[in-house]
Amino acid sequence: MTDKKKYKRNQKDSNDDMINLVDNLNRDDDVKYNRRAFLKSAVGASVALGLATLPFSVKAMLESDEEEEAxxxxxxxxxxxxxxxxxxxxxxxxxxxxxxxxxxxxxxxxxxxxxxxxxxxxxxxxxxxxxxxxxxxxxxxxxxxxxxxxxxxxxxxxxxxxxxxxxxxxxxxxxx
Structure with missing residues (x-):
């Protein structure tokens, strides 16, 4: 197969904008901003917030057990x-x-x-x-x-x- 035919095979047959919509996609962005990455970030943020509030929960439990002075x-x-x-x-x-x-x-x-x-x-x-x-x-x-x-x-x-x-x-x- 000649190089000329090989290049023609990868070209679009039309200059219609609707067909050429994929030209603006970047493979790096697709891998970086996908569903899995979003879910990892969301779970990580939830765990971080849960761990950040843990000391306050422990303090509240300890205070509720203390006897108040008459x-x-x-x-x-x-x-x-x-x-x-x-x-x-x-x-x-x-x-x-x-x-x-x-x-x-x-x-x-x-x-x-x-x-x-x-x-x-x-x-x-x-x-x-x-x-x-x-x-x-x-x-x-x-x-x-x-x-x-x-x-x-x-x-x-x-x-x-x-x-x-x-x-x-x-x-x-x-x-x-």
Whole structure:
């Protein structure tokens, strides 16, 4: 076969643009930017992000097991049955509400409404926690919303009574 025929065999028969679309493809780019390379990059990035968050996960697990120090709230005789007492826990910026129910139970919650952070008050007559901003109601028994716009329950403050004094011993932010 002559060189002239060999070259003609590799030439396109038409100058139509649709037929000559493959002329702009570069084999190096095809190998460099293929599906396998993309998947390798995606898996590598996922593993790197997972490993980067591992220390934070370990820290969160270790912190949740630690006992919190007891914080003195008030003497129980200063909060008669059917009344409430305002205090700050776990920091001075976090307002909270201690409720001494008519049945003699002690309940404590952070008193910022989970809707728009308005203060929550104890309503003795109805035995509910009320957010007056948008008429949000929470159950005194468990802090769950019963009416109004709030969708999440109030953060629970765990309490203990020692020698007639109420102590806060932990906080539980619940979801669901």
């Amino acid at each position: 914080f003195k709230i008030v003497s129980l005789d200063k909060v008669p049955k059917g009344s409430s007492y305002n205090f700050a826990y776990p920091t001075e910026a976090d307002t909270a509400l201690l409720i001494h129910t008519e049945e003699g139970e002690i309940k404590a919650y952070n008193n910022k409404c989970t809707h728009l952070q308005c203060p929550v008050f104890y309503e003795k007559e109805e035995n509910v926690l009320l957010c007056p901003c948008h008429k949000g109601y929470f159950s005194v028994e468990n802090g769950h919303p019963t009416a109004g716009p709030p969708q999440r329950e109030l953060p629970l403050i765990k309490t203990e009574i020692r020698n007639g004094v109420v102590y806060a011993v932990g906080r539980k932010v619940r979801h669901g």
